[in-house]
Amino acid sequence: MNEASPDSAPAVDVAQAVRQRRVEVAQRKPEADADVNLQHIQVCNYSFFYGTTQVLFDVNMDIPERRVTALIGPSGCGKTTLLRNINRMNDLIDGIRHQGDILIGGQSVYDRYLEVISLRKRIGMVFQKSNPFPKTIYENIVYSLRVAGRNKKAELDETVERSLRGAALWDEVKDRLKESAFSLSGGQMQRLCIARAIANRPEILLMDEPCSALDPVATGKIEDLIDELKKEYTIIIVTHNMQQAARVSDRTAFFYLGKLIEYDDTQTIFMNPAEEQTEAYVSGRFG
Amino acid sequence: MQKRQQRAVPERFVVRRATLYFDRFMNQFIKVGGLSVIVAVSLIFVFILLQVFPLFRGATVEWRKDMPVPPGQYVVMGTDEWSELPFFVNAGGEVLFVDTVDPGGPHNRGHFTRTPGLADEATVSAVAFNEMQTQLLYGTVDGRFAIVDVQYKATFPERGGREVAVELDETPLLRIGREGVPVRKLAYGGSGVQKLVAATQEVEGEFELHAVSLAQQRTLLGAGELSVERSYDLTEFLTGEPEQLAIPRDADAVLIGNTDGSVVYLHFDGQEFTRRQVFVPFEDREDRRIATMDFLLGDVSLVLTAHCGANRVYSIYRDPEADMRIWGHTKTFPDLDRGAVFYSASMRNKAFLIGDGRVASLRYGTTETIRWQEDLPVQATLAALGPRYNRLLFLDDQYSLHFYDLHDPHPQAGWRTFFGKIQYEGQATAEYSWQSTGGRDDFERKLSLVPLIIGTLKGTLYAMIFALPIALLAAIYTSQFLDPAVKRYVKPTMEIMASLPSVVLGFLAALWLAPIISNAVPSVLSAMLGVIVGAFGIGYLWGQLPQRIRMLLKPGYEFIAFVPFMVLIAYAGWHLGALAEQFLFVVEDPDTGLVIADFRLWFPRATGLGFEQRNAFVVGFVMGFAVIPIIFTITEDALSNVPEAFRSGSLALGASRWQTAVRVVVPTASAGTFSAVMIGLGRAVGETMIVVMATGNTPVTEFNPFTGMRTLSANIAVELPEAPYLGTLYRTLFLGAMVLFLMTFAVNTVAEVMRQRLREKYRAVE
Known part of the structure; x- marks a missing residue:
């Protein structure tokens, strides 16, 4: 995909690279934007601490755009932490610290010039437990537009239809948009959350075990949806379900105890993993 | 039939008896406890109700005895304090005393006549009676x-009882x-x-x-x-x-x-x-002729009847237009059939007994109510109301004296007294007034609860104006913006505020804060205004700063940058206020004639409203201080209990912290927030010590922030020593307590209903 895969490269001077990259971004001309691939995520020598507990150890990943990348590994291995750091959702937690950097389209998510709000507008997120707001279906979807001050009815209506269609929910709810989001079933709610996440047309979609609370039928629908969505979005999905990872993802990263053990094409990981731990995990012998 | 095999239950499956008994016992015990609480609360309410109930009952009158009186042309009837030795005066001036105690007994004097000396053997042509x-x-x-002074003297001989002697002093x-x-x-x-x-x-x-x-x-x-x-x-x-x-x-x-x-x-x-x-008292009537004209107790009100039966009261008061004390029509009573034949005023209160012969009516001058009215079985010609307001005496045209017992412990009480406007003697208009004690014996209590209810609402209103924005915004800030490390210290500190005894707060308010505020109203106001405007201003400027500078402060620590500016603005506002007073609030001192700048003098002059040192403004401050911690704590809890998923969901969609707080967190926590506000409101309504000490306790009916007030709760505390057991004031205080109870009950009920609705609406999915 990109030139040098970071996990194979020797430890680069990240600080140097980041500084240089910032200068580049700062000096970049607007018309050059088209050249920069804003859907491309790089994780460079990234370590993360909750207080004194280190939960990620020197992770290096290069996540390709418009592909589905699955993060797998046993509970507590740090995959969700990594996901939540991509859009800096961990910021509000007390006593966190990180080393290394995460770059999106070459720009650090920790860039002092970057508003965290605008970062999050670029990245949609779907949580493990569906979390629609206590509002109507319609209002849930247009929330990201409303907070951006976009209140034109035509635009909102158009967004609602597009997002719901995108989340394969339109036919089921088009007649009850003014009903409370809580009136939906569990699977519908999760698809509503996906619709909500893509309403503002982000470039990246983070999914944190989106199907863990759903039955197989709803799971199937969401997996189909992910297949559909990857045409437009870079998708990172955390999952405990090995079959799901195998079904939906293009690339898979296996984490164990905060370390990235192996990161490769999904097929390779499942059929022919390089590491023994990976093989043990994907074959169900531990985890 | 095969006997069923009794399988021995392994010991590990056996439930111990003690466990079962204890479980059953606790079950019942808790049930009893819970029911007792409900019963106790209901009993308190029933008790208060029982205390209040007699206030709304009319007088009861019971026939006691009849007694013959020697015939004569009697024109005046009077009686002693105990109604034992009434007298009748005939047209010739002879005074006939009738001993009504124990007729035929050993101490009965029967009836005897006394004739005043009236030297020169003058013949009497007219008799009048000053009751x-x-x-x-x-x-x-x-x-x-x-x-001629009819002087009754009671002696209490050793053998018990009472002997009433009489003497005429002319x-x-x-x-x-x-x-x-x-x-x-x-x-x-x-x-x-x-x-x-x-x-x-x-x-x-x-x-x-x-x-x-x-x-x-x-x-x-x-x-x-x-x-x-x-x-x-x-x-x-x-x-x-x-x-x-x-x-x-x-x-x-x-x-x-x-x-x-x-x-x-x-x-x-x-x-x-x-x-x-x-x-002309009966100007609007066809027959304007006056039948009777007599004073009520205090000689400030005239009870008039017309020949047509109309019954009105005129009182003397300072008329604002004429600027002098003149008589005005104040009360109207239902008509009698014709002009009054007999009249007797109470010596205890503003009641009077009036009648046209067949009908006898006991009426209360102040409240325009008929305490008791009945058709007598006889044609009465004279009547007397016992001076202790406990007997009714009628003399009929067959010379028979009829005794009735009167039981009317609360003649003044009634809906109108407590909740209506009444024109008391000396007042130019009907007003809501509360004044339970006065300097004179014939002082009439004014018992309107309306000023107290208004006072309660006023105190609550100003406390809430002060407390609500601070408590709610502080709770939102603490739970949604402040760094968790700082929050750990802020919340307990606020909770310590709640534990401050309100008597200490009231004491501070009355003796320390009130003088300071009244000396520097413009400064206080401009400092407050400055802080409010400053907060918005600095907030806006902060938002305009580039991200690079804002990044210098960790999110949640922005207050470090704000505090110095806010202190500076408050300080500047304080001095600006003093400066503004110099230029804006200039009046001529009425004592010295010098032109001085003083808001305390300027405000009444400019607005026509009062200014007192202990006022609603101070109470709002201090009671707000008492209410803030409660509202803050409960609101903060409610906001913090909003599922983290909602917050994360909103933040992940690119909403700012403020947008997340306002659009998602606050509506979701609205049920809890609403309870917090209502609990604070309940506390403010019932708060006593602060208002007793810092309001001046003036029962006014206005919402001017610079005058005091008297709340229902403070009223009970202040008047308690003045209220004799089971007296009208005693029961009125209970009525005040009941009104207070109902007010808080209403507030709580509305709160609970609203809370349930909000909770239903913003119920989080499980």
Whole structure:
């Protein structure tokens, strides 16, 4: 995909690279934007601490755009932490610290010039437990537009239809948009959350075990949806379900105890993993 | 039939008996406990209700006995304090006493007659009766008068019981009006220094009115001889035939009721008479003729009846237009069938017994209510209301005396007294007023709860204006913006505030804060305004700063940058306020004539409203201080309990912290927030010590922030020592307690209903 895969490269001077990259971004001309691939995520020598507990150890990943990348590994291995750091959702937690950097389209998510709000507008997120707001279906979807001050009815209506269609929910709810989001079933709610996440047309979609609370039928629908969505979005999905990872993802990263053990094409990981731990995990012998 | 095998239960599956018993016992115990609480609360309410209930009952009157009286042409009837030895005066001036105790018993004196000496064997031509002082007034055929004091004396002999003796103490005959002409009507009023007698005479078909002021020598041995000080001819003021005469006990007026239905009010300033007012009490009636005209207790109100049966009360008060004390129509009672035949005023309160013979009616002057009314089985000609307000005596045309027991412990009480506007004596308009005690014996209690309810609402309103924005915004800030590390210290600190005893807060408010605030109102206001505007201003400027500078402060620590500016702005506001006072609030000092800058003087001058040192503004501050921690803590808990998923969901969609707080967190926590506000409201409504100490306790009915108030709770605390057990005030305080209870009950009920609805609406999915 990109030139040098970071996990194979020797430890680069990240600080140097980041500084240089910032200068580049700062000096970049607007018309050059088209050249920069804003859907491309790089994780460079990234370590993360909750207080004194280190939960990620020197992770290096290069996540390709418009592909589905699955993060797998046993509970507590740090995959969700990594996901939540991509859009800096961990910021509000007390006593966190990180080393290394995460770059999106070459720009650090920790860039002092970057508003965290605008970062999050670029990245949609779907949580493990569906979390629609206590509002109507319609209002849930247009929330990201409303907070951006976009209140034109035509635009909102158009967004609602597009997002719901995108989340394969339109036919089921088009007649009850003014009903409370809580009136939906569990699977519908999760698809509503996906619709909500893509309403503002982000470039990246983070999914944190989106199907863990759903039955197989709803799971199937969401997996189909992910297949559909990857045409437009870079998708990172955390999952405990090995079959799901195998079904939906293009690339898979296996984490164990905060370390990235192996990161490769999904097929390779499942059929022919390089590491023994990976093989043990994907074959169900531990985890 | 195979016997079923009793399988032994392995011991590990056996539930211990003790566990089962204890479980059952606790189950019942908790049930009983819970029910007891409900019962106890209901009993308190029932108790209060029982205390209040008698206030709303009318008088009960019960027939006790009848008694024959020797026939005679009686014109006056009176009685002693215990209604044991009533007397009747006939047209000839003879006074007949009837011993009503134990008829036929060993101590019964039967009836006996006393005739005043009335030197010169003058023949009595007129008799008048001053009920309040039990004084008879005799006019003679030769134009003289005498005052006869009926003096009852009670002794309590050792064998028990009570013996009432009577003595007549008469003044010598004194001259009034034309010599040799019979006195037709006369009236006397006097107490203390000034005494006045007025009399009408008919001279050759023309009516004349004369008055004398009396002087009494006071010697070391007591009151001396009464003598005429000065005579006045008031004939010029007559407009018709004088039918009624009345003189109040202050002896500063003569009131003349004429046959044409007009009443002439002559004012006496101690030297001269002037005609102040002529009014027609029954102007709107076809038959305007006045039947009776008598005073109520206090001699400030006149009870008038017309021949047509109309019954009205006129009172004297300072009329704002005329700028002097004149009589005005204040109360209207239902009509009798015809003009009153008998009238007797209570010596305890503003009640009067009135009737046209067949119908007897006990009415209460202040509240315009009929306490009791009945058709008598006989035709009554005279009546007396026991001075203790416990007996009704009627004399019928068959010379039989009827005794009734009167039980009316709370004659003044009623819906109108507590919740309606009433024009009390001396007031120019009907008002809501509370004044439970006064300096004089005949002072009438004013028991409107409306000023107290308004005071309660006023205190609550100002406390809430101050507390709500601070508590709610502080809670939102603490739970949504402040760094968790700082929050760990902020919350307990706020909770310590809640534990401050309100008596300490009230003490501080009254003795320390009130003087400071009243000395520097403009400074306080401008500092507050400065802080509010400053907060918005700095917030806006902060938002305009580039991200690079804002990044210098960790999110949640922005207050470090804000605090110095806010202190600076408050400081500047304080001095700016003082400066503004110098220029804006300039008045002329009424004492020195100098022009000074003082808001305390300027405010009443500019707005016409009052300014007091202990005012609602101070109370709002301090009571707000007492309420803030409660609202803050509960709101903060509610906001923090909003599922993290909602917050994350909103933040992940690119909403700012403020947008997340306002659009998602606050609505979701609205049920809890609402409870917090209502609990704070309940606390403010019921708060006592702060308002007792810092409000001045003036029962006003206005919402001016710079005057005090009296709340229901403070009223109970303040009046408790003044309220005799089971008295009207005692029960009224219970009524106040009940109103307070109902207010908080209503607030809590509304809160609970709203809370349930909000909770239903923003119920999080599980």
